[in-house]
Amino acid sequence: MHVLVTGGAGYIGSHAVLLLLEAGHKVSVFDNLSNSSPESLRRVRDMSNSAPELFIGDLLDSDRLDSVLSQTKPDAVIHFGGLKAVGESVEKPISYYQNNVVGTLNLVSAMEKAGVKRLVFSSSATVYAESTQLPLVEDAQRAASNPYGRTKLHIEQILEDLAVSDSSWSIATLRYFNPVGAHPSGNIGEDPQGIPNNLMPFIAQVAVGRRSEVQVFGNDYPTYDGTGVRDYIHVMDLAQGHLDALDFLNTHTGQYVWNLGTGSGTSVLDVIGAFSRACGRQLPYKLVERRPGDIAEYYGDPTTARLELGWKAERGVEEMARDMWEWQSKNPAGYPDYDLDGISEEEINEFIRGSRATIAKQD
Numbered sequence: 001m002h003v004l005v006t007g008g009a010g011y012i013g014s015h016a017v018l019l020l021l022e023a024g025h026k027v028s029v030f031d032n033l034s035n036s037s038p039e040s041l042r043r044v045r046d047m048s049n050s051a052p053e054l055f056i057g058d059l060l061d062s063d064r065l066d067s068v069l070s071q072t073k074p075d076a077v078i079h080f081g082g083l084k085a086v087g088e089s090v091e092k093p094i095s096y097y098q099n100n101v102v103g104t105l106n107l108v109s110a111m112e113k114a115g116v117k118r119l120v121f122s123s124s125a126t127v128y129a130e131s132t133q134l135p136l137v138e139d140a141q142r143a144a145s146n147p148y149g150r151t152k153l154h155i156e157q158i159l160e161d162l163a164v165s166d167s168s169w170s171i172a173t174l175r176y177f178n179p180v181g182a183h184p185s186g187n188i189g190e191d192p193q194g195i196p197n198n199l200m201p202f203i204a205q206v207a208v209g210r211r212s213e214v215q216v217f218g219n220d221y222p223t224y225d226g227t228g229v230r231d232y233i234h235v236m237d238l239a240q241g242h243l244d245a246l247d248f249l250n251t252h253t254g255q256y257v258w259n260l261g262t263g264s265g266t267s268v269l270d271v272i273g274a275f276s277r278a279c280g281r282q283l284p285y286k287l288v289e290r291r292p293g294d295i296a297e298y299y300g301d302p303t304t305a306r307l308e309l310g311w312k313a314e315r316g317v318e319e320m321a322r323d324m325w326e327w328q329s330k331n332p333a334g335y336p337d338y339d340l341d342g343i344s345e346e347e348i349n350e351f352i353r354g355s356r357a358t359i360a361k362q363d
């Protein structure tokens with residue numbers, strides 16, 4: 001198949017692009033590189049021995065989307081592109097609604113014009129209303145509590161309406177729980193800008209010496225050790241779920257929703273413990289106040305994905321920590337910073353393909 005991957009240079013997208021190429025698919029990436037580097041795709045090419053083609057473009061530029069879709073005519077689109085920081089979404093709701101909701105509307109409009117009607121969308125467990133009924137099942141009540149979550153909820157509803165309006169669409173909405181870890185080679189991984197918001201990347205930066213200690217946000221939650229409990233999922237398992245969803249969509253029309261999680265929850269203290277074992281030293285931590293807006297505990301029921309897709313998370317928290325440590329210790333400062341000003345898309349693609357040794361690098 002030929003698959004167009006929006007946001008394919010980013011954290012989860014780059015892992016999915018690698019698996020797609022390894023499975024023999026042709027891959028085009030559409031990304032504005034606002035939160036990613038072409039270095040991830042260069043490394044994906046190194047590992048898979050085949051290069052994705054990068055189209056630098058913004059989901060808000062509908063002309064560009066139309067022309068890339070009509071030029072590439074992919075069999076399917078996997079849509080990772082968008083903004084994802086909860087705190088930032090509270091400060092910049094317009095930007096979040098534009099990039100995520102308007103960006104997705106532009107994408108599906110361009111797909112429709114190009115006659116491409118197979119879509120896998122990155123949703124999030126954040127769309128679930130707070131519930132005491134755990135694990136969360138796909139038809140649990142939805143109610144997002146911040147602008148980021150609301151963008152995902154609105155997009156889910158838009159895609160539902162689209163599938164009802166035209167039965168030739170095949171749409172998979174994948175609700176991710178907490179993606180962590182990296183490819184086991186440590187060549188690609190998560191490279192957050194600034195201070196990481198999420199637990200595992202923060203711990204990884206403590207482990208590598210970039211930060212002094214982990215802050216544990218509250219230890220008086222009604223959970224097994226008082227700290228927050230989440231359903232962490234290895235990014236390689238998550239990426240595989242996209243390939244399985246694509247396979248399913250090849251033979252099914254309509255709109256489907258699947259939880260991608262492990263089905264069990266792990267506490268903050270247990271994640272710190274697993275990472276300490278992975279890096280070989282007890283990582284320092286301090287108990288601080290709860291983070292506003294956090295809930296005590298949630299984890300998903302992945303049974304539907306197992307029954308309908310044959311998908312199941314294979315890796316546990318020890319492997320998530322081990323692979324995250326492999327990435328962080330090999331790349332303590334993340335990917336190198338490239339100044340892409342004045343560098344053409346073709347030059348960046350030459351760099352990804354390996355026919356150009358480097359692109360302008362900032363000191």
Ligand SMILES: NC(=O)c1ccc[n+]([C@@H]2O[C@H](COP(=O)([O-])OP(=O)(O)OC[C@H]3O[C@@H](n4cnc5c(N)ncnc54)[C@H](O)[C@@H]3O)[C@@H](O)[C@H]2O)c1
Nearest residue numbers: 007010011012032033034035036058059081082084122124
């Ligand atoms: N990482 C998580 O914890 C998590 C959890 C649930 C859902 N998701 C969703 O999964 C998807 C991928 O997440 P990720 O962690 O890989 O994030 P990421 O930021 O690493 O990747 C997103 C990619 O989209 C690109 N992008 C952003 N806005 C764009 C625009 N307007 N036009 C073109 N490209 C644009 C970025 O440059 C980046 O490469 C996102 O939609 C996110 O909301 C992530």
Ligand SMILES: O=c1ccn([C@@H]2O[C@H](COP(=O)(O)OP(=O)(O)O[C@H]3O[C@H](CO)[C@@H](O)[C@H](O)[C@H]3O)[C@@H](O)[C@H]2O)c(=O)[nH]1
Nearest residue numbers: 124125126176177178197198199202215216217228268294
């Ligand atoms: O420095 C930190 C960071 C987090 N936590 C705790 O660790 C747990 C996990 O937090 P985090 O990694 O920030 O994940 P979530 O708050 O569960 O949110 C993530 O997972 C959701 C479900 O996929 C996504 O919707 C969100 O965008 C994404 O940020 C929570 O109990 C936090 O209170 C700490 O104790 N210290």
